[in-house]
Amino acid sequence: MAEQALDTFPRLFMHHARIRGDRPATREKDLGIWQTWSWSEAAAEVRSLACGLAQMGFTRGDNLAIIGDNRPRLYWAMTAAQCLGGVPVPLYQDAVAQEMSFVLDNAEIKFAIVEDQEQVDKLLEIKGRCAQLRHILYDDPRGLRHYTQDGIQSLDEVIESGRIYDREQRDFLDGEIAKGRPGDVAVMLYTSGTTGQPKGVCQTHASFIMAAKTGCEFDQLGPSDEILSYLPMAWVGDHLFSYAQAIYAGFTINCPESGDTVINDLREIGPTYYFAPPRVFENLLTQVMIRMEDAGAIKRRMFRYFMDVARRCGAEILDGRPGVAAGDRILYYLGNLFVYGPLRNVLGMSRIRVAYTAGAAIGPDLFRFYRSIAINLKQLYGATETCAAVCLQPDGQIKFDTVGPPAPGVEVRIADDGEVLVRGPVMLKEYYKRPDATAESIDADGYFRTGDAGFFDEDGHLKIIDRAKDVGKLAGGAMFAPNYIENKLKFFSYIREAVAFGHACDMVCAFVNIDLGAVGDWAQRRNIGYSGYTDLAQKAEVYQLVLECVEKCNAELAHDPVLAQSQVRRFLILHKELDPDDDELTRTRKVRRGFIAEKYRVLTEALYSGKPSQFIETQVKFEDGRAGMISAELRIMNAKVFDAAAARLAA
Amino acid sequence: MGIRNIGEPILQIDDISLSFGGVRALQNVSFDVREHEVRAIIGPNGAGKSSMLNVINGVYHPQVGTVTYKGETRHRVDPHDAASRGIARTFQNIALFRGMSVLDNIMTGRNLKMHTNFLQHALWVGAAKREQMAHRRKVEEVIDFLEIQHIRKTPVGRLPYGLQKRVELGRALAAEPELFLLDEPMAGMNTEEKQDMCRFILDVNDQFGTTIVLIEHDMGVVMDLSDRVVVLDYGCKIADGKPDEVRSDQAVIDAYLGVAH
Numbered sequence: 001m002a003e004q005a006l007d008t009f010p011r012l013f014m015h016h017a018r019i020r021g022d023r024p025a026t027r028e029k030d031l032g033i034w035q036t037w038s039w040s041e042a043a044a045e046v047r048s049l050a051c052g053l054a055q056m057g058f059t060r061g062d063n064l065a066i067i068g069d070n071r072p073r074l075y076w077a078m079t080a081a082q083c084l085g086g087v088p089v090p091l092y093q094d095a096v097a098q099e100m101s102f103v104l105d106n107a108e109i110k111f112a113i114v115e116d117q118e119q120v121d122k123l124l125e126i127k128g129r130c131a132q133l134r135h136i137l138y139d140d141p142r143g144l145r146h147y148t149q150d151g152i153q154s155l156d157e158v159i160e161s162g163r164i165y166d167r168e169q170r171d172f173l174d175g176e177i178a179k180g181r182p183g184d185v186a187v188m189l190y191t192s193g194t195t196g197q198p199k200g201v202c203q204t205h206a207s208f209i210m211a212a213k214t215g216c217e218f219d220q221l222g223p224s225d226e227i228l229s230y231l232p233m234a235w236v237g238d239h240l241f242s243y244a245q246a247i248y249a250g251f252t253i254n255c256p257e258s259g260d261t262v263i264n265d266l267r268e269i270g271p272t273y274y275f276a277p278p279r280v281f282e283n284l285l286t287q288v289m290i291r292m293e294d295a296g297a298i299k300r301r302m303f304r305y306f307m308d309v310a311r312r313c314g315a316e317i318l319d320g321r322p323g324v325a326a327g328d329r330i331l332y333y334l335g336n337l338f339v340y341g342p343l344r345n346v347l348g349m350s351r352i353r354v355a356y357t358a359g360a361a362i363g364p365d366l367f368r369f370y371r372s373i374a375i376n377l378k379q380l381y382g383a384t385e386t387c388a389a390v391c392l393q394p395d396g397q398i399k400f401d402t403v404g405p406p407a408p409g410v411e412v413r414i415a416d417d418g419e420v421l422v423r424g425p426v427m428l429k430e431y432y433k434r435p436d437a438t439a440e441s442i443d444a445d446g447y448f449r450t451g452d453a454g455f456f457d458e459d460g461h462l463k464i465i466d467r468a469k470d471v472g473k474l475a476g477g478a479m480f481a482p483n484y485i486e487n488k489l490k491f492f493s494y495i496r497e498a499v500a501f502g503h504a505c506d507m508v509c510a511f512v513n514i515d516l517g518a519v520g521d522w523a524q525r526r527n528i529g530y531s532g533y534t535d536l537a538q539k540a541e542v543y544q545l546v547l548e549c550v551e552k553c554n555a556e557l558a559h560d561p562v563l564a565q566s567q568v569r570r571f572l573i574l575h576k577e578l579d580p581d582d583d584e585l586t587r588t589r590k591v592r593r594g595f596i597a598e599k600y601r602v603l604t605e606a607l608y609s610g611k612p613s614q615f616i617e618t619q620v621k622f623e624d625g626r627a628g629m630i631s632a633e634l635r636i637m638n639a640k641v642f643d644a645a646a647a648r649l650a651a
Numbered sequence: 652m653g654i655r656n657i658g659e660p661i662l663q664i665d666d667i668s669l670s671f672g673g674v675r676a677l678q679n680v681s682f683d684v685r686e687h688e689v690r691a692i693i694g695p696n697g698a699g700k701s702s703m704l705n706v707i708n709g710v711y712h713p714q715v716g717t718v719t720y721k722g723e724t725r726h727r728v729d730p731h732d733a734a735s736r737g738i739a740r741t742f743q744n745i746a747l748f749r750g751m752s753v754l755d756n757i758m759t760g761r762n763l764k765m766h767t768n769f770l771q772h773a774l775w776v777g778a779a780k781r782e783q784m785a786h787r788r789k790v791e792e793v794i795d796f797l798e799i800q801h802i803r804k805t806p807v808g809r810l811p812y813g814l815q816k817r818v819e820l821g822r823a824l825a826a827e828p829e830l831f832l833l834d835e836p837m838a839g840m841n842t843e844e845k846q847d848m849c850r851f852i853l854d855v856n857d858q859f860g861t862t863i864v865l866i867e868h869d870m871g872v873v874m875d876l877s878d879r880v881v882v883l884d885y886g887c888k889i890a891d892g893k894p895d896e897v898r899s900d901q902a903v904i905d906a907y908l909g910v911a912h
């Protein structure tokens with residue numbers, strides 16, 4: 001067969017099967033043992049599955065729903081659909097049936113490949129509403145032996161009949177693969193849709209291959225790299241890292257045994273390339289800290305001593321920056337021997353060359369911790385519509401509060417209102433069957449509106465501050481980004497939630513929720529008695545504690561050329577915890593700023609009128625559904641603000 | 652739930668009487684258990700339920716009566732013999748090796764099926780190694796079935812109660828039993844743990860066709876799980892039949908709620 005241009009995923013896949021057929025492509029831990037499929041074995045599976053699907057009537061232009069945990073066969077199903085010119089549509093496996101029915105209906109799904117009984121049951125529940133859905137193919141037969149409904153079939157059977165077909169008519173699939181064009185839609189990822197219905201983002205082979213190429217060249221990823229694939233397959237991050245980049249560079253993906261075993265599996269595989277949202281890194285760190293508390297005295301002292309060394313110079317050494325004293329270098333070397341190395345091993349991160357985090361703001365302390373023990377953790381920025389590849393932090397130029405310069409080949413522009421605009425080969429082709437939404441999100445010059453507000457700092461690194469619709473202006477005209485300030489406050493472990501106000505006002509004020517666990521523990525160690533959240537929140541000592549946090553946050557803001565005016569002048573600690581049950585937070589724990597401002601109007605008025613305290617009474621819903629009242633006299637405190645010009649001079 | 656073919660009686664209890672000194676634990680109890688069915692034994696505290704299970708797998712020897720298992724009638728059953736003929740059980744209070752890992756605990760369930768001797772294992776010679784690998788595979792299948800992969804290497808003593816119960820079920824399953832005796836598998840569990848356990852019991856029954864005899868106090872569980880129920884009170888059988896029939900039986904209601912004598 002003549003070598004074709006490697007411009008679609010099936011052609012790349014078959015290319016790897018030819019040139020590195022014996023190298024591992026996919027691993028999965030099954031029955032306690034890591035099973036490996038080489039590229040040629042994996043390619044055979046893909047071919048059989050594709051032929052099996054074709055025999056059942058799956059053709060060019062059809063969409064294939066894929067629902068389940070990260071399983072080799074589900075990844076192969078994506079390639080199989082692409083071989084036939086179809087489009088895989090991965091869905092979030094933990095979505096309830098009702099949520100799935102919209103996507104299945106919208107994408108006119110006829111074929112669904114699912115992991116197990118749980119997903120089959122969900123699809124059967126909504127089959128009546130998804131008129132087109134005809135075939136449900138399952139991977140794991142457990143519990144499904146007695147299902148007699150039409151259209152339910154084991155993936156094994158499909159692959160088996162496909163295998164025979166492929167053997168007899170070798171040309172069929174080769175012909176189908178040859179028909180693929182780089183401009184064809186490669187995958188459809190539905191955006192979660194916080195407002196309105198989810199939208200199907202159509203990405204072509206060309207754009208995802210470009211995104212993969214950029215990332216692989218940027219970090220020199222090659223066939224010898226290993227990644228653990230454990231994030232939802234429907235998420236653009238997993239699709240880029242575990243699918244597009246793996247098939248582009250030819251590295252190995254490892255599927256964990258189950259969601260509960262990820263930490264063990266991570267340790268066994270020791271990936272060289274790793275991706276996780278900040279929350280995962282935070283949990284890992286918390287576990288380490290808790291276990292260190294239980295360690296013996298010598299170990300604890302060693303840990304504390306060398307972590308101080310790491311904090312002082314670890315990140316600098318990793319970045320290769322000059323100016324680290326020779327003494328520190330020697331101490332760091334020893335620390336690496338006794339503490340950092342073993343710690344990386346426990347975390348399963350001994351072999352990591354590059355780790356990324358994205359999806360939410362990461363706390364500077366958390367970020368520095370990993371970098372200081374020589375784990376090359378970096379941030380990236382992107383969206384489903386841009387193949388998750390807009391900005392990447394290059395090695396050696398890491399700042400915790402920016403997401404790095406634009407990736408090669410991607411143009412980023414800041415609109416007049418501060419919105420980040422992106423243009424380049426990684427952009428979406430369209431929203432599926434939504435020309436109105438497509439037109440709305442791409443401006444006249446061909447830039448995609450990300451909906452995020454940000455700016456470039458002096459080194460040309462993009463700094464994302466907030467969702468564009470939330471960004472306002474202070475009465476003085478300075479930019480006001482509530483989410484940015486709230487995140488800064490929330491990085492302090494004592495502060496659980498914060499709500500910043502200031503749009504069209506002359507100053508920024510904030511509500512704060514203390515973290516009952518962290519502050520409660522702090523109070524206990526100081527012998528401060530309290531009866532519950534409301535009581536603890538109004539203690540003078542607690543106010544002092546939070547004041548210190550707010551002033552530290554102000555001091556940092558003073559350094560910021562754009563947001564120096566957004567320093568928090570007055571704040572109060574709320575008498576109750578913000579709660580989704582009271583509609584104050586969304587289910588994903590985002591503050592509903594407008595609702596809160598309205599509900600606690602007396603408090604915002606008191607903040608801006610300069611009163612020292614304010615009485616409030618609020619109705620709350622308890623967990624058992626009863627309603628009750630909480631009332632308190634809330635103190636309001638002034639925080640010190642720092643002179644922006646002086647701060648910059650000092651820096 | 653799937654379609655199971657409930658077959659001929661696999662176990663026949665005939666006229667069993669068991670006494671400890673002056674206490675008559677069981678009096679002339681007879682019932683049968685059919686192949687592939689889920690058979691529940693219920694009754695108030697001290698009714699003789701656990702004694703009944705102990706008679707079936709030979710821990711207790713009844714003074715009167717016979718146990719017929721797979722066509723062989725015995726007066727005295729030997730526990731070792733019962734186990735090797737495919738009867739496995741779990742206990743009311745957990746009887747696991749607390750210091751050993753989940754994996755090792757379940758491995759002990761394979762003990763009877765190992766043919767190589769101690770010396771071979773100590774020397775780790777070919778046959779022992781091959782055998783060990785085959786057994787490990789079986790054990791891993793059980794671990795997969797019960798969804799306890801994440802605690803494979805955890806010492807049992809560190810696990811919460813509900814998981815320990817699941818491990819015990821796993822050890823019994825590892826013996827690949829044909830008849831499975833469960834002594835209060837849900838005692839002390841919360842609702843969620845109970846639901847999980849119910850699902851596993853039904854799955855065992857459905858997927859491996861294992862016949863199950865279980866003792867349980869939670870009536871909801873019994874009514875949902877079992878095909879037929881036998882009711883004991885003060886060592887006597889007072890009812891036997893489908894869950895619905897038993898539930899409306901006056902003698903059963905009296906036994907549970909008590910009546911003025």
